[in-house]
Amino acid sequence: xxxxxxxxxxxxxxxxxxxxxxxxxxxxxxxxxxxxxxxxxxxxxxxxxxxxxxxxxxxxxxxxxxxxxxxxxxxxxxxxxxxxxxxxxxxxxxxxxxxxxxxxxxxxxxxxxxxxxxxxxxxxxxxxxxxxxxxxxxxxxxxxxxxxxxxxxxxxxxxxxxxxxxxxxxxxxxxxxxxxxxxxxxxxxxxxxxxxxxxxxxxxxxxxxxxxxxxxxxxxxxxxxxxxxxxxxxxxxxxxxxxxxxxxxxxxxxxxxxxxxxxxxxxxxxxxxxxxxxxxxxxxxxxxxxxxxxxxxxxxxxxxxxxxxxxxxxxxxxxxxxxxxxxxxxxxxxxxxxxxxxxxxxxx
Amino acid sequence: xxxxxxxxxxxxxxxxxxxxxxxxxxxxxxxxxxxxxxxxxxxxxxxxxxxxxxxxxxxxxxxxxxxxxxxxxxxxxxxxxxxxxxxxxxxxxxxxxxxxxxxxxxxxxxxxxxxxxxxxxxxxxxxxxxxxxxxxxxxxxxxxxxxxxxxxxxxxxxxxxxxxxxxxxxxxxxxxxxxxxxxxxxxxxxxxxxxxxxxxxxxxxxxxxxxxxxxxxxxxxxxxxxxxxxxxxxxxxxxxxxxxxxxxxxxxxxxxxxxxxxxxxxxxxxxxxxxxxxxxxxxxxxx
Numbered sequence: 063x064x065x066x067x068x069x070x071x072x073x074x075x076x077x078x079x080x081x082x083x084x085x086x087x088x089x090x091x092x093x094x095x096x097x098x099x100x101x102x103x104x105x106x107x108x109x110x111x112x113x114x115x116x117x118x119x120x121x122x123x124x125x126x127x128x129x130x131x132x133x134x135x136x137x138x139x140x141x142x143x144x145x146x147x148x149x150x151x152x153x154x155x156x157x158x159x160x161x162x163x164x165x166x167x168x169x170x171x172x173x174x175x176x177x178x179x180x181x182x183x184x185x186x187x188x189x190x191x192x193x194x195x196x197x198x199x200x201x202x203x204x205x206x207x208x209x210x211x212x213x214x215x216x217x218x219x220x221x222x223x224x225x226x227x228x229x230x231x232x233x234x235x236x237x238x239x240x241x242x243x244x245x246x247x248x249x250x251x252x253x254x255x256x257x258x259x260x261x262x263x264x265x266x267x268x269x270x271x272x273x274x275x276x277x278x279x280x281x282x283x284x285x286x287x288x289x290x291x292x293x294x295x296x297x298x299x300x301x302x303x304x305x306x307x308x309x310x311x312x313x314x315x316x317x318x319x320x321x322x323x324x325x326x327x328x329x330x331x332x333x334x335x336x337x338x339x340x341x342x343x344x345x346x347x348x349x350x351x352x353x354x355x356x357x358x359x360x361x362x363x364x365x366x367x368x369x370x371x372x373x374x375x376x377x378x379x380x381x382x383x384x385x386x387x388x389x390x391x392x393x394x395x396x397x398x399x400x401x402x403x404x405x406x407x408x409x410x
Numbered sequence: 411x412x413x414x415x416x417x418x419x420x421x422x423x424x425x426x427x428x429x430x431x432x433x434x435x436x437x438x439x440x441x442x443x444x445x446x447x448x449x450x451x452x453x454x455x456x457x458x459x460x461x462x463x464x465x466x467x468x469x470x471x472x473x474x475x476x477x478x479x480x481x482x483x484x485x486x487x488x489x490x491x492x493x494x495x496x497x498x499x500x501x502x503x504x505x506x507x508x509x510x511x512x513x514x515x516x517x518x519x520x521x522x523x524x525x526x527x528x529x530x531x532x533x534x535x536x537x538x539x540x541x542x543x544x545x546x547x548x549x550x551x552x553x554x555x556x557x558x559x560x561x562x563x564x565x566x567x568x569x570x571x572x573x574x575x576x577x578x579x580x581x582x583x584x585x586x587x588x589x590x591x592x593x594x595x596x597x598x599x600x601x602x603x604x605x606x607x608x609x610x611x612x613x614x615x616x617x618x619x620x621x622x623x624x625x626x627x628x629x630x631x632x633x634x635x636x637x638x639x640x641x642x643x644x645x646x647x648x649x650x651x652x653x654x655x656x657x658x659x660x661x662x663x664x665x666x667x668x669x670x671x672x673x674x675x676x677x678x679x680x681x682x683x684x685x686x687x688x689x690x691x692x693x694x695x696x697x
Binding site: 126127128242243271272273274275276277280281284299300301302303305306307325326329330340341343344345346347348349350352353354355356359360 | 462463464572573574575602603605606607608609610611629630631632633635636656659660669670671673674675676677678679680682686687688689
């Protein structure tokens, strides 16, 4: 294969104009279910989530630890193992050339689409790369069989891809410990995108990095996304990252989506009390005004509070919040919120 | 700066270097180079050390905690040079006055023992409390200072508590001996953004109400601006800028400080017709 052909291979963009969203999640429920001595215990980590992610957009998910973010992306990536089970709902991908209902596939078919169409940038780059193998071998281990190229062409493709991401191909000869944290994270991003997947899931990729490196890694993610026109599901609890990177944003609380909209709308005009708290409590340089933290602790998902799960910590909780689960309602312009105080729920 | 006799902590020209490599390829790494600062006894303050990973912040913290000896310069706490602390009794007395708080609350607690054990052991080692009732009382007093109570945490394992709660318990533990100085090494970087404010507010209360000085080590400029009185910015082991926290962060002078400040992502969204910061950056990069 000549270099020219290789370039064509790398740059091939699906011809057909996609019409359906890149990802459609409908009423997804995924619970951790255990049964010991006849006692069933359920942890409702993902509870009735419906969302759409369009082609060529970065969709952010924000929420505190134990809000079910990781369980949600594991379920979306089809990387679940018991005791986490999908109870109901569906996950539909549209990769342009192929439409996939993830949970109707056989496990081996699911494995086949992973990495090629669906890539996953994980948190903690240190533990992703095998410390005993050079970076080059990690690329071979992960991506070789998905690319379907002979080995020399594959390695050339990898080097070209690295150059495109402004990484020196020399990193291929390094062991992970020889690279700095930021460099390792960049290698992991290169690794996840080498097959030019249509959908990328990024789980807190910059949480352990310091500010300077964080910004350069985010810039790289944005560049990769623009260049490949991929969709990214970006998960982090850092609201400043969402403000600067994502196109649309979903706020998760205790396994449910509580608010969703364009990132700019959400930051300018947050409606759910939890979102308001998340945005208002951010300290910023040049402003030393006292801020208040949120009282209380996230609910135990094995025994979540009835009604709105945020009501025990909510400053404006009403009677109805303790009884009725607020439905997700549209406020127009793609802005949706699940809060009785906004949508006017009453006790029946 | 007042005289040496009122200095709580006096760090003078402190350096620390490490040797790496084999016999023939020995290489010296200067983790900390000639750092000096003084905390006064009279006025408790939050003193922030900022820098990227590998800038020597944590090495400096370990030397202040007397977990590592400097290769150059000296550190004195309450007028007493740390190198003179040799006897166990002196060491215990030093530890009761200088207490650490670590980065990751999930790692600083043993997952197999109950969290109140840490409080009990600290109370037994560093205070006069001997009986169960006395150590419980000491633990409860410390927990109340951080907005918790012994009833809430007793007999709980670390996995049953949230990161924010664990970090507050770690702070309560550090308060039991009644320290004068707390060295907090990146105490909020593993804590959710929504809980960060609660933790840094707690540091403010400790300074204002309990008169404890705090050395706050972080790379988060926003919380540093929010709580600190004075600040030093470190790069590759050297202090590149220091002074009043607000003044330094409002108007940084050193190129590295400016880079740091510019790298902080603002939590404000741009106007509709403007691209996002990351996008603007990308356009500005020249290749």
